[in-house]
Amino acid sequence: MNTVRKGICALLMGSMVAAPIPAVASDTITCESRHGRYNFCRIDTDGKVELVRQISSDSCREGRSWGYEDRGVWVDRGCSGEFRVGRDSKHDKHAAIAAGVVGIALIAALAARNSHQQHEHQEVEPWAIGSFNAYDRQQRAAIDVDVNPGGIVNARARGDSVPSHLQGDRLSIGSYTFRIQQAGNGFHAVDESDASHQLTFQRNPSGY
Secondary structure (H helix, E strand, C coil), rough: CCCCHHHHHHHHHCCCCCCCCCCCCEEEEEEEHHHHHHHHEEEEECEEEEEEECCCCCCEECCCCCCEECCCEECCCCCCEEECCCCCCHHHHHHHCHHHHHHHHHHHHHHHHHHHHHHHHHHCCCCCEEEEEEEEECCCCCEEEEECCCCEEEECCCCCEEEEEEEECEEEEEEEEEEEEEEECCEEEEECCCEEEEEEECCCCCCC
């Protein structure tokens, strides 16, 4: 086991209680959006993920209903599928040979994706833009949320960053998806799957 792999294993042992154990890179994992909710599946992706089989009736479209980052794969809007993550020597060799062609296609795909994301970000209401905080009594945790004018969301709970995004009146924080509406100088959020789970976000005076 090389030094990098040993470092990854040490990190996994330290976070075993708080989070699911990430799978090994170059594996295939199943990630499911149940009841149309956002879900984040932790795994070391090594910067490469492929959808190998869709197992849901709802379509899986990269950038819209599934995507990934270094720490894992996310699904939303009912998308469930099997994903191949990580790189291996054979894939890397073929990728190097076709780099020029793939690079052109990738640039075009990213441009289209960014254009689509910018269109979605324009749906954010002005009252939802800024810096807010709330206390989640169910999770017993303070939550800080920053929504910039472009609609990108940065959320933190217990000092850790939480995968999140906002589209229209649907705010996803980790595995929870809330419906939000303006309330005073902030907004009120109701969990789509549990109406008793509600949060009231107050605007931070120092926020934009």
